[in-house]
Amino acid sequence: MKDIITHLNPAFDHRNRLGIMSILVVNDWVDYNTLKELLSLTDGNLASHLKALELQDFIAVRKKFVGRKPQTTYGATAAGRAAFKAHLDTLEALLHIAREGELD
Amino acid sequence: MKDIITHLNPAFDHRNRLGIMSILVVNDWVDYNTLKELLSLTDGNLASHLKALELQDFIAVRKKFVGRKPQTTYGATAAGRAAFKAHLDTLEALLHIAREGELD
DNA sequence: AAAAGAACTTTGTAACGCAAAGTTAACTGA
DNA sequence: TCAGTTAACTTTGCGTTACAAAGTTCTTTT
Known part of the structure; x- marks a missing residue:
């Protein structure tokens, strides 16, 4: 469990950060106002997360x-994609633990 | 996308909260020190999250x-389990979008 | 009697999240 | 031409959060 939690990147903890990254990994070059509307x-809030x-x-x-x-x-x-992918993989591992897994 | 993000519960944003809940939904009654060690x-930090x-x-x-x-x-x-389950389901939806999905 | 462990609470600090207002530069409509 | 609008921020201000470290209380162990 310790290993899993430490592999989650604090930069992506917040739901709005998850939202921004999710949008940007599947869409190249999204403009400010589209992001603002989607989220x-x-x-000011969007600008600070960005x-x-x-x-x-x-x-x-x-x-x-x-x-x-x-x-x-x-x-x-590229770094963002890699880091976010790692984050998602870790989240997925957590999902499995939280649904069926054991405490370890 | 807006719908997904708003369905994420801010109470579970933080990785340590995810960790605590993940442990507690699959293990009944875990003691303080076990949680402290696992996470x-x-x-003080654990106490405040709890x-x-x-x-x-x-x-x-x-x-x-x-x-x-x-x-x-x-x-x-029961409320915690329900809320956390909803959170995980939402995270899973986000995972799918971030891996293959479209911007919507 | 002294040291240690459990489970906190308190203290203090730095960072965060947010809204709202201010800013700059460009563009548009009357 | 100039008042209004839009884009994309920055600034301000404030309440909340995350965290470590130290203090506390009670109890057990040595």
């Missing part, structure tokens, strides 16, 4: 123009 | 004696 977060993930190099920011209008999009980095 | 938490879960009626406390020595054990309540 029903306020501007910044935290960016500081750990789990997501990357790309600024481009749509026509002449700037647009910010976010994507998961 | 490698300090006394208290938070107890305040929400997700776990119950039972004090008994082993010989003449008092022992505190913890168990998941």
Whole structure:
């Protein structure tokens, strides 16, 4: 059990972080407002979660123009994908324990 | 996606809470020190997580004696089991989305 | 009598989560 | 042309959380 818990990454504890990463691992370059809408977060709140993930190099920011209008999009980095995958694998292991497993 | 995230219970966000509940749903009445050891938490830290879960009626406390020595054990309540199960089901849905799913 | 263990509580601190308001730069409609 | 709007933040402020470490009470062990 100890091994499992320590393999969960604190950066992904929070449900909104799980949400952000889940979106970004299956969709390349999602823009700010789409994320905001999908997760029903306020501007500031979303920005701070994104910044935290960016500081750990789990997501990357790309600024481009749509026509002449700037647009910010976010994507998961290779490191982010790897870390998140490991997190999900660990969660899955926990699911199994919590459903049928033994205490060990 | 919005639906999924909102179905995750904030009380179970933290990995240590996941650990406590996972242990308690498959083992009836686990004592303090066993939990502490299984999760490698300090006394105070474990106590505060337990208290938070107890305040929400997700776990119950039972004090008994082993010989003449008092022992505190913890168990998941029916409400705790139900809420945790719902949480795990939601996590599982998220796992699927994050592995193959679409953005919706 | 002294040391140790169980199960906390208290204290203190740093980080976190959040909403709301402020900001900057661009774009749009009248 | 200029008031209003949108994008994408940053800042502010506040209540909560996570945590370690130390203190507490009661009891057992030596």
